[in-house]
Amino acid sequence: xxxxxxxxxxxxxxxxxxxxxxxxxxxxxxxxxxxxxxDRVICPxxxxxIPDGSFTVIVGPNGCGKSTLxxxxxxxxxxxxxxxxxxxxxxxxxxxxxxAQQLGLLPQSATAPxxxxxxxxxxxxxxxxxxxxxxxxxQDEIAVQTAMQATGVADLAGRAVDELSGGQRQRVWVxxxxxxxxxxxxxxxxxxxxxxAHQIELLELFRHLNRHNGRTLIAVxxxxxxxxxxxxxxxxxxxGRIVAEGxxxxxxxxxMVQQVFGLxxxxxxxxxxxxxxxxxxxxxxxx
Amino acid sequence: MSPSDxxxxxxxxxxxxxxxxxxxxxxxxxxxxxxxMLAGLALGAGALELSHAQVWQALLGEGPARLGAVxxxxxxxxxxxALVVGGALGMSGAIFQSLIRNPLGSPDVIGFNTGxxxxxxxxxxxxxxxxxxxxxxxxxxxxxxxxxxxxxxYRRGIQGFRLIIVGIAISAMLAxxxxxxxxxASLESAMTAALWGAGSLNGITWDKAxxxxxxxxxxxxxxxxxxxRMALLEMGDDSASALGVPAERTRLQLMSLGVxxxxxxxxxxxxxxxxxxxxPQIAQRLSRSHGTALLCAFWxxxxxxxxxxxxxxxxxxxxxxxxxxxxxxxxxxxxxxLLFRQxxxxxx
Ligand SMILES: Nc1ncnc2c1ncn2[C@@H]1O[C@H](COP(=O)(O)OP(=O)(O)OP(=O)(O)O)[C@@H](O)[C@H]1O
Ligand SMILES: [Mg+2]
Numbered sequence: 076x077x078x079x080x081x082x083x084x085x086x087x088x089x090x091x092x093x094x095x096x097x098x099x100x101x102x103x104x105x106x107x108x109x110x111x112x113x114d115r116v117i118c119p120x121x122x123x124x125i126p127d128g129s130f131t132v133i134v135g136p137n138g139c140g141k142s143t144l145x146x147x148x149x150x151x152x153x154x155x156x157x158x159x160x161x162x163x164x165x166x167x168x169x170x171x172x173x174x175a176q177q178l179g180l181l182p183q184s185a186t187a188p189x190x191x192x193x194x195x196x197x198x199x200x201x202x203x204x205x206x207x208x209x210x211x212x213x214q215d216e217i218a219v220q221t222a223m224q225a226t227g228v229a230d231l232a233g234r235a236v237d238e239l240s241g242g243q244r245q246r247v248w249v250x251x252x253x254x255x256x257x258x259x260x261x262x263x264x265x266x267x268x269x270x271x272a273h274q275i276e277l278l279e280l281f282r283h284l285n286r287h288n289g290r291t292l293i294a295v296x297x298x299x300x301x302x303x304x305x306x307x308x309x310x311x312x313x314x315g316r317i318v319a320e321g322x323x324x325x326x327x328x329x330x331m332v333q334q335v336f337g338l339x340x341x342x343x344x345x346x347x348x349x350x351x352x353x354x355x356x357x358x359x360x361x362x
Numbered sequence: 363m364s365p366s367d368x369x370x371x372x373x374x375x376x377x378x379x380x381x382x383x384x385x386x387x388x389x390x391x392x393x394x395x396x397x398x399m400l401a402g403l404a405l406g407a408g409a410l411e412l413s414h415a416q417v418w419q420a421l422l423g424e425g426p427a428r429l430g431a432v433x434x435x436x437x438x439x440x441x442x443x444a445l446v447v448g449g450a451l452g453m454s455g456a457i458f459q460s461l462i463r464n465p466l467g468s469p470d471v472i473g474f475n476t477g478x479x480x481x482x483x484x485x486x487x488x489x490x491x492x493x494x495x496x497x498x499x500x501x502x503x504x505x506x507x508x509x510x511x512x513x514x515x516y517r518r519g520i521q522g523f524r525l526i527i528v529g530i531a532i533s534a535m536l537a538x539x540x541x542x543x544x545x546x547a548s549l550e551s552a553m554t555a556a557l558w559g560a561g562s563l564n565g566i567t568w569d570k571a572x573x574x575x576x577x578x579x580x581x582x583x584x585x586x587x588x589x590x591r592m593a594l595l596e597m598g599d600d601s602a603s604a605l606g607v608p609a610e611r612t613r614l615q616l617m618s619l620g621v622x623x624x625x626x627x628x629x630x631x632x633x634x635x636x637x638x639x640x641x642p643q644i645a646q647r648l649s650r651s652h653g654t655a656l657l658c659a660f661w662x663x664x665x666x667x668x669x670x671x672x673x674x675x676x677x678x679x680x681x682x683x684x685x686x687x688x689x690x691x692x693x694x695x696x697x698x699x700l701l702f703r704q705x706x707x708x709x710x
Contacts, residue, residue: 113518151603175606182600186463188593190650195383202594203606207587211381213374255605 100127102291103148103178103259107157110143110315116155117143118315125259125308130285131293132302132323135312136336141295142183144312145261148293149178175203179257181248183264183295187236193247194232197223200254222253225280227273241268249277253284260284262294266301274298278305303327303350311335327351386654393648393661400668401441405433407676440563443571444671444685445664447563447631450578450623452645452663453585455638456656457620460592461613462522465700468638469508469624471529472617475633476536477507478625479559482632483540486555487547493570496558497629504628507532508621519599519610520617561634561686563671574630581622582660589656592616634686636693637663643700 103125110118117140125131125148133141146152148159150166159166166174179200187196200222201215223229226246231239236247245268252260265281266274282305284290296302302309303323311319311326313335319326328351329342338355345352369387372378405421406412410432412420419425420433451469459467469475481503485491491499512520515528544552591612594602599609627634644666645658667685670692674683 146600149604151600170606171603171608172606175604178604180600180604182598182604184598185601186596186598188596190646195653199594199597199605202590208372208378208380210590211370211379252604 101125102127102162103160103293105144105148105154105157105159108144108147108154108159109156110140110147110152110154112152116315121157121315121317123148123310123317125291125293127291128285128289129291129308130282130306131291131308131310132306133293133295133310133312134297134299134302134335139312140315141312142263143315145180145263145293145295149180149261150174151180172203175255175257177257177259179252179255179260181252181260181262181265185248187244187247189237190235191237192232193223193228193234193236193239193250194219196236196247197228197250197254200251203255218254218256222250225253226250226277242270242273245269246273246277258289259291260293262292264295264297266296266298274301281305299327299332299353300345303352304345304348323350327353383649383651383653386649386651386658389645389649390654390657390661393645393658393665397445397661397665397668400665400672401445404441404444404668404672405437407672408432408437409680435568439568439571440566440671441668443563443566443575443630444668446571446575446578447627447634448637448641448667449660449664450582450627451634451637451667452641452659452661453582453656454620454623454627455640455663456642456645456659457585457592457616457623458638459642460596460655461616461620462525463596464522464526465643466639467522467526469620470533470635470638471526472511472621473507473529473532473536474504474621474624475628475635476533476540477510478504478628479540479633480507480536480543482558483543483547483555486558487543487551490551497574500558500632501625501629504625505621507536512617520613557684558632559686560684561632561689562674562684563631564682564684566630571630574626577626578623581619581626585616585619585623586656588612588616588619589653593653593655632684632686634667634689636689636696637666639693640696641666 101124105121105123108118108121108123109116110121121144123144133144135141143152147154150159153167161169161174161177197219198215201218204215205211220229223232226249228243228246228250231243231247236244239247245265249265252262266277269277278301281292281294285292285307306323309319309321309323309326310317311331318335319331327342329340332338332340332342332353340356341354342351343354344350367384368381369384371380371382402414402417405417406414412429412433416425416429417433420430423430455468458469458471459465461467462471478500481499481501482496484503485496485499489495511525511529511532514532515521515525517524544555547555591607594605594607595609595612602609624638641663642655642659645662646655648662649655649658667689670688671685674685674688677683
């Protein structure tokens with residue numbers, strides 16, 4: 076159950092699919108998933124493995140099924156076929172609360188109840204760790220304070236969430252997800268609404284959580300350069316399928332970006348982080 | 363608001379440790395106190411004026427037997443039922459407003475009251491039923507309407523807006539049917555029906571009150587136990603599920619409890635409007651805190667109905683009004699005010 080460090084040692088025997096990095100342990104994976112809503116199939120056939128201890132980033136065009144995949148991984152939607160496994164057991168067989176202690180989610184869109192204060196909202200992240208008679212504990216207090224400090228919203232504690240700016244609000248939601256203190260954390264576009272400084276600050280925070288607290292992170296990001304810089308594992312999706320997967324340094328090429336986004340571009344080394352950097356050419360020049 | 367605004371109950375390492383917004387708790391306690399004081403007043407008032415000391419004696423079973431009978435057998439059931447019915451309506455309003463995320467949410471949205479009226483009308487007009495038969499008829503009608511609305515609105519889960527639309531449609535159809543029943547009824551039946559339809563606590567006795575009160579109390583306890591989940595559901599299904607709240611199941615449980623609370627209230631007193639609509643809003647405005655919402659809505663509802671019933675009995679004494687007429691009148695004013703405020707908010 077402990078999140079093991081990423082190891083490149085032995086391949087996992089039961090899967091035939093080739094991966095660029097084959098981790099020793101995979102707590103969370105989806106097998107032969109068919110995902111959709113009602114009659115509409117979004118992802119016809121999908122196998123996905125989240126390497127333990129990785130900072131996995133999912134990229135892809137709007138509407139390609141990133142959120143859908145994320146939601147199926149934390150069983151917000153039931154796959155039409157296939158299964159999601161957590162620690163080798165089908166995730167739907169766990170009690171809701173047990174899953175919530177292992178898997179946190181920052182949804183792409185969430186609504187704050189009218190007039191709720193920042194402190195109250197962040198405190199709600201502790202719900203899976205509480206019970207009817209023990210609705211609060213010193214650990215809860217620490218987790219909430221730590222999460223608010225880390226996301227820079229401690230000063231906003233007494234403010235009403237609906238009176239905050241979009242970026243402040245986003246950081247409050249991130250704080251709530253962090254306060255949940257789950258070993259696995261799913262983040263759907265955590266950096267939207269944030270200015271460039273806060274984007275980087277938040278991504279650095281995620282990297283820190285990933286490296287030093289051993290948390291496995293799965294994030295959807297739209298900025299490819301951020302993805303390349305911070306991801307240890309990149310998943311590129313297009314039309315409900317995984318097109319490329321692996322370390323960003325290996326998979327991000329001009330061809331890949333062209334294939335996934337239909338965008339002609341140049342890929343060169345980021346002078347700061349030495350990870351790939353994607354520079355769009357723009358379609359005008361290619362006509 | 364700061365951490366010091368919280369009250370901590372229990373010990374951090376003990377088996378019980380709770381954290382509540384201090385303001386919500388204080389407001390709840392003040393409301394409870396006000397309701398109990400008003401209850402004391404109501405027990406003393408009437409054709410036979412009693413002093414506080416006399417009321418107290420009568421409650422303890424001391425003093426003259428005649429006074430004891432008046433207080434314990436006539437006035438007490440009425441006051442207790444005003445508190446229970448009002449509280450039940452307040453709580454069920456809080457449930458529906460939370461689920462639908464709309465200040466206009468109430469058990470009416472899912473057609474309960476119109477259905478209950480249909481049930482009562484059928485029992486009164488077609489079957490010439492007694493008090494308990496009318497109550498049963500109302501229950502069956504209300505539950506059937508609520509179930510119908512729920513099933514018609516269900517599509518891969520329940521969504522607030524669809525519920526409202528389907529609820530309005532079914533209510534309109536039932537209302538038309540109710541009118542037709544009234545027109546085709548004999549004058550005497552129509553009078554009985556109209557009286558029931560106004561909602562009233564006149565002539566309530568312990569025998570009539572007890573079943574409904576018991577149902578209400580059980581449903582209230584269950585609702586309070588689900589209170590935290592209800593608050594989490596307000597953040598949307600995704601957030602709630604991610605925190606370990608099974609969204610659809612919790613919603614169904616809450617909705618059922620809301621219907622049971624309304625049903626118990628309607629069975630005892632007929633359809634009483636406005637309380638379910640206004641109590642949660644007033645409670646929210648007074649306490650401004652989440653987590654004590656249900657409790658405050660209970661006490662506001664209880665206080666409102668007791669007050670309305672007090673007015674209904676004594677405003678035009680010796681003539682008694684059905685309490686439903688008082689709540690409808692206040693409710694109309696409240697609605698106008700709510701719409702006025704919202705339109706002003708929208709235009710500012
Ligand atoms: N609740 C829903 N019901 C029906 N269809 C949906 C629902 N949610 C999403 N879809 C459809 O599923 C497809 C994939 O949506 P999804 O939200 O997974 O995209 P995404 O990759 O996250 O896009 P974005 O980058 O815009 O967030 C879209 O075509 C969308 O219209
Ligand atoms: Mg999305």
